[in-house]
Amino acid sequence: MSTPRTVDRAFEAALYDTSDDALDTAASLLAADPAADADLLARGEEFVATAWRRGWQPADLVRIVRRELDDVHVRLVAALIRSRAPHDGPRGPRWAAQLDAVPHPAPPRTDRFSHATAVLELYRLLLRLPVLEPLEQPSAPRRAARPESRALARIRALLAKAEATGYPEEAEALSAKAQELMARHSVDEALLAAGAPAPDAPGACRVGVEPPYEQAKAVLLDAVADANHCRAVWNESLGFTTVIGFEADLEAVELLYTSLLVQAETAMTKAEAGQRAGGRKRTKTFRQSFLAAYAHRAGTRLRAAAEAATAASAAAGAAAEADLLPVLASREAAVADRAEHMFPQTTTTRLRGAADAAGWTEGTRAADAARVGRRRPLE
Incomplete structure (x- = not known):
């Protein structure tokens, strides 16, 4: 034989x-x-x-x-x-x-x-694996590995502190500070790329969205992507979201989403313990609603932090506003074009299972504890 x-x-x-x-x-x-x-x-x-x-x-x-x-x-x-x-x-x-x-x-x-x-x-x-959208454009030059910038190193350190602390307000403040640094880092990268001989082009990556409560997690990832100048498209059946953006922003999205997910689950566990102590047993609906509310409120606050940091960068002289805004607008358009090319047909879906009032209130409270306005830098 x-x-x-x-x-x-x-x-x-x-x-x-x-x-x-x-x-x-x-x-x-x-x-x-x-x-x-x-x-x-x-x-x-x-x-x-x-x-x-x-x-x-x-x-x-x-x-x-x-x-x-x-x-x-x-x-x-x-x-x-x-x-x-x-x-x-x-x-x-x-x-x-x-x-x-x-x-x-x-x-x-x-x-x-x-x-x-x-x-x-x-x-x-x-x-039986299906064909996926290619993440790299055939005409795009291969990016060489770069050493991690000081900004990203500090962002990682802030998020590590946020995950380690047992105080929700401190965790939210550290995360908000990390988002501010991400926004400033994004501005710096945009200005450097605009002056480079070969303009940078947006790329893409896939981020796993794991069960349970995938829909709420996908909403959180979408909020993080939106706050960092990226687009996100969720593939529910295959368990991932494709994020489209410039490389520095993609790195920021992966870092912040992972960290916020850890923080959200920690806060949710504590809130759930309080609910159980009061005799409540509807764990699944509470968790789904908690994560949905957390994602919704976190997105609002992340966008506010990013906008404030971008405005502060311009005002501080990182670039004249007349020079900065066209660069950012050009990059936003490039990301939108790439997303449209990769996903010419997308659908929206309604968030399911977020009808638990207590879960929504606790999730909003956990995300709303952040002080995302201008404040003294955290060391």
Whole structure:
């Protein structure tokens, strides 16, 4: 029996027939032929290469496998991604960072039949991945990795303090200060890019929106993106939002969204404990409403902080307002054009499950604790 023929027979039996009987038959064929292992691995690398051609990236692949399957499948796809990486060539700093984040788990100890079953389940998923919108424009120059700026380092430090503190008002104040710094950093980047020989172009990234309460989290991410001169398009079925913007702004959105989500969940847990102490048991509706209110109010305050910081930068002489506003307007138009090109057809959806009055009140209170006006810088 030839090894390629074993893999072909297994694929014919299982990949295009989703029944359990077909899966067992194919796994038995593979388990009985150890010589087929190398070809089975090579076929998996081909599936990964096809996913890249369809617009997927390493973080996307790990996320969808974790979302749809189990830990064993995450370990398998991580091994495939790492095995494929030397053949892919350089694809920019964001891709390299995603590869670095791919887990390095030790191979599980299992019998050949169970291993073959898991591999086939993974390949079934990879075979059916849809085509995604490409994140990089073919004509755009490849960006080289840059050392982290002092502004971003300080922003990270502020957000780390916000996540660590046990005082909601302090957390909100630190987050608001981080947003102000992000807005000023964005202005500086815009002015530098405007004077560069080759004008910068907007890019895009995908940010996972994990269950539960995905809709409220997607609203929060949209608010953060809007406050930082970006556009956000949520793909509910695949569990991510595509954010379109200039690189410095994309970095800001990823940082701030992750931090605000940690802070929101911490505040929500405390508020929920108070509700339970009063005899309340409707946890799901309370949490959904809390996060929805938090996202709504946080968005309002983030936009106000960003606008104030931008105005302060102009007034302080970072650039004359007559020079700054056209640059920002040009970048806003470039982001809007890129978003329209990537997603010519989008729909809106109504936020569901946010009818709990107590949850909405507590979520608004948690987001509204921030003092986002002008104040002494936080050290």
